[in-house]
Amino acid sequence: MSPIALLSVSDKTGLIPLAKALVNDFGFKIISSGGTAKLIESENLPVTRVADYTGFPEILEGRVKTLNPKIHGGILARRDKKSHLNDLNEQNINPIDLVVVNLYPFEQTISKKNVSWEEAIENIDIGGPAMIRAAAKNHQDVLVVTNPNQYPDLIDAYRLKTITNELRKIYSQKAFEHTAIYDLTISKWIANKIPSKKASWLQAVPLKQKLRYGENPHQKASWYGEPEKGWSGANQLQGKELSTNNLLDLEAALSTLREFGYENTTNIDSYQKAAVVIKHTNPCGVATGDTPYLAIKRALDGDRVSAFGGIIAINCTVDEAAAKELENIFIECIVAPCFDNQAQEILSKKKNLRLLELKAESIQKAAKKHIRSILGGLLIQDSDEPDVDKKEWKNVTNLIPNEIELNDLSFAWKIVKHIRSNAIAVASNGQSLGIGAGQMNRIGSAKLALEAAGIKSKGAVLASDGFFPFDDTVKMAADYGITSIIQPGGSIRDNDSISACNDLGIKMVFTGKRHFLH
Numbered sequence: 175m176s177p178i179a180l181l182s183v184s185d186k187t188g189l190i191p192l193a194k195a196l197v198n199d200f201g202f203k204i205i206s207s208g209g210t211a212k213l214i215e216s217e218n219l220p221v222t223r224v225a226d227y228t229g230f231p232e233i234l235e236g237r238v239k240t241l242n243p244k245i246h247g248g249i250l251a252r253r254d255k256k257s258h259l260n261d262l263n264e265q266n267i268n269p270i271d272l273v274v275v276n277l278y279p280f281e282q283t284i285s286k287k288n289v290s291w292e293e294a295i296e297n298i299d300i301g302g303p304a305m306i307r308a309a310a311k312n313h314q315d316v317l318v319v320t321n322p323n324q325y326p327d328l329i330d331a332y333r334l335k336t337i338t339n340e341l342r343k344i345y346s347q348k349a350f351e352h353t354a355i356y357d358l359t360i361s362k363w364i365a366n367k368i369p370s371k372k373a374s375w376l377q378a379v380p381l382k383q384k385l386r387y388g389e390n391p392h393q394k395a396s397w398y399g400e401p402e403k404g405w406s407g408a409n410q411l412q413g414k415e416l417s418t419n420n421l422l423d424l425e426a427a428l429s430t431l432r433e434f435g436y437e438n439t440t441n442i443d444s445y446q447k448a449a450v451v452i453k454h455t456n457p458c459g460v461a462t463g464d465t466p467y468l469a470i471k472r473a474l475d476g477d478r479v480s481a482f483g484g485i486i487a488i489n490c491t492v493d494e495a496a497a498k499e500l501e502n503i504f505i506e507c508i509v510a511p512c513f514d515n516q517a518q519e520i521l522s523k524k525k526n527l528r529l530l531e532l533k534a535e536s537i538q539k540a541a542k543k544h545i546r547s548i549l550g551g552l553l554i555q556d557s558d559e560p561d562v563d564k565k566e567w568k569n570v571t572n573l574i575p576n577e578i579e580l581n582d583l584s585f586a587w588k589i590v591k592h593i594r595s596n597a598i599a600v601a602s603n604g605q606s607l608g609i610g611a612g613q614m615n616r617i618g619s620a621k622l623a624l625e626a627a628g629i630k631s632k633g634a635v636l637a638s639d640g641f642f643p644f645d646d647t648v649k650m651a652a653d654y655g656i657t658s659i660i661q662p663g664g665s666i667r668d669n670d671s672i673s674a675c676n677d678l679g680i681k682m683v684f685t686g687k688r689h690f691l692h
Contacts, residue, residue: 178248179272181206182224182240182302184279186213187322192274193219195329202272207232207239240301249273249308253315273309274319277302277356284363291367298360303353310353313346314339320352354378375554382406388418397421400540407536408509411518413528420485420507420528426455426592427487427509428537433560433588434462436489437511438534445489446604449473452485456611460589462604467495474503476606477626481505492517558591558689566686568663570672573681575658579635583660583683586637591689595639598623598647600656602634616640620647624654631655639689641665645674652678662688 179202183189186209193214196202206214207224214221225231228242248270251258262269278299283289309318317337319328324345331337355378362376379398388395395418399406405421416424427450435445449469451459459476463469466488474481481503488496488510497517500508507528513521521529542557564584569575575583586601589609593599598610598619608627610619616638624631632655641664642648648671651659659675663684675682 175268176201176203177271178203178205178268179274180204180240180245180249180270180305181214181274182208182210182305183274183276183322184299184302185276185322186210188325189213189322190217190219192325192329193217193221195332196272199329200332205245205270208236237300240305243267245270245305246308249305249316250312251315252312270309270316272317272319273305275302275306275309276320276322277306277352280356280363281359284359294363299356303356306349306353310346310349313342317342318345318349320349324348375552383415385418386415389422393418402536402539404536404540405532407539408530408532411513411529411531412522412525413507414526416507416528422455423452423485424487424507424509424530426457427452427485428532429557430457430460430589430592431487431489432537433592434489436534436537437491439538447488447490449486449488451476451481452487453480453483456593456609457589457606458484458609460601460606462585465495466490466493467499470496470499472605474499477609478503485509494520497521558691560588561687564685568684568686569681570663570668570684571675571680571682573676573679575681575683579658579681582635583637583658586635587660587685590637590639592691593639595690595692597639597689597691599637600624600627600631600634601637602630607631607634616642617644617646617650620650624650624656627654633657635660637661639691641668641688642671643667645670647671648674648678648680648682652680656680658683660685662686664688 179196181193181204189210190213193204197204197219204214204221205224205227206221211221211223224239224245228244230242232239243265244267247262247265247267251262251269253259253269278297280297283297284294306318306320309316331341358376358378379400382397382399385395385397387393405424430450431448434448446462447464447466447469448462450457451473458480459473461469461472461476463472470486470488483504483506485507486500486505491512491514492508492510493514494516497520501520501524505527507530509530509532511533512531513529521527542559544555544557546553582602585604586599589601589606590597590599593609594612596613596616596619599606600608600623607630608623610621610623613619613622627634634656635658636651636656638647638661641662643665644667648659658681660683663686672682
């Protein structure tokens with residue numbers, strides 16, 4: 175008896191070459207329905223319609239086509255069980271050997287503007303997932319294929335007679351993954367349409383690539399990302415493959431950079447040309463500038479020693495002048511919305527330097543969630559998004575910052591939220607001068623930041639991501655010539671810091687919001 179293949183696909187890519195190979199090269203009889211059968215018939219290939227095969231017509235406007243014992247019995251019958259084979263003979267059911275199915279395009283349907291509830295629901299496939307799951311369950315006897323990119327390998331496997339149990343298991347796993355992602359997409363869409371309290375966090379993120387290793391060479395690592403969203407939408411123009419640490423640093427760079435807007439976004443009012451230098455996920459240099467060159471130069475000047483081997487992100491097009499500033503320093507990666515032709519030519523001489531173009535659209539498509547793993551679980555929180563609302567800010571000292579100082583305080587506040595806690599930033603005139611990151615006490619971070627800034631601290635401002643538990647940071651800031659301080663406030667000893675500021679002639683602003691970064 176000839177082997178039987180059931181073909182029912184929404185995506186018709188590669189269907190005809192597959193059907194021709196199955197019929198002409200491997201002697202298959204094909205069962206099919208709807209548009210799939212119509213396309214096969216148009217090529218003068220022999221095909222039996224499902225309704226003719228089952229003796230039961232399609233009903234309910236096509237909702238019921240393949241939900242029939244002659245289909246599912248043929249798929250689910252085990253060939254090694256005599257009782258199963260007896261059932262097939264008694265019911266005049268033929269075993270089905272190959273199932274090629276992909277599903278109604280639910281994701282494409284809901285991506286359309288103003289799609290109605292009714293249209294979306296009608297694009298939920300029922301028969302397709304049932305056939306896929308049945309074939310995947312009985313994979314020892316039935317081969318199941320769910321993606322057109324599998325067709326060439328399938329044809330080769332039949333031609334070379336390499337349909338092994340291992341291949342069957344691989345295809346079965348892919349099939350269950352296919353239906354799981356499909357159901358997940360439907361579940362998430364419905365959940366967003368109704369007032370439901372989510373009891374589970376469900377997400378399917380495809381593998382983008384295997385990484386050479388994780389944070390260290392002995393750790394395996396993989397990068398998963400939704401196509402065209404976030405970093406998966408970046409275009410690498412040159413350089414070595416991205417590493418785990420590169421990606422972590424790039425994420426830290428982008429988070430900081432977005433405080434200043436991004437080229438070609440709609441939020442133009444808050445846009446300033448800016449550059450960020452990142453080292454080990456901490457900004458070591460941040461600056462604004464009237465040109466890309468000035469933004470990059472001033473960011474590097476913030477701490478050129480720490481910039482060695484770092485990551486640079488800029489929120490505007492890198493031009494020739496900016497590229498020349500970068501060509502003689504060792505940098506792992508540069509990311510920007512665009513590199514013009516002259517910049518690419520200059521930077522192409524650094525063969526290992528990774529250049530990434532990341533457009534505003536890719537950033538805007540990405541979900542604004544921050545996800546981290548703990549042993550046996552996940553922590554999911556809203557991202558600490560750029561916040562330009564200053565309504566909660568309060569002047570708490572006798573002296574009040576002037577306009578220049580307020581601009582500097584705002585700049586420093588944007589930076590400090592992206593430094594690992596305890597965090598201190600010293601800044602002036604749109605440029606970071608000193609960074610203190612990740613110390614076990616706040617005075618330790620302040621000492622690092624102020625010592626890094628040195629004599630440049632005189633007339634500068636200082637930002638702290640958390641409140642001051644004591645007045646020691648204020649006194650140290652005064653010794654270095656800091657004129658204004660910004661911090662969340664909220665300590666039971668706030669008055670100690672306020673009094674110290676008043677005694678030392680320093681202005682202080684409370685934001686009412688902290689920005690811890692662990």
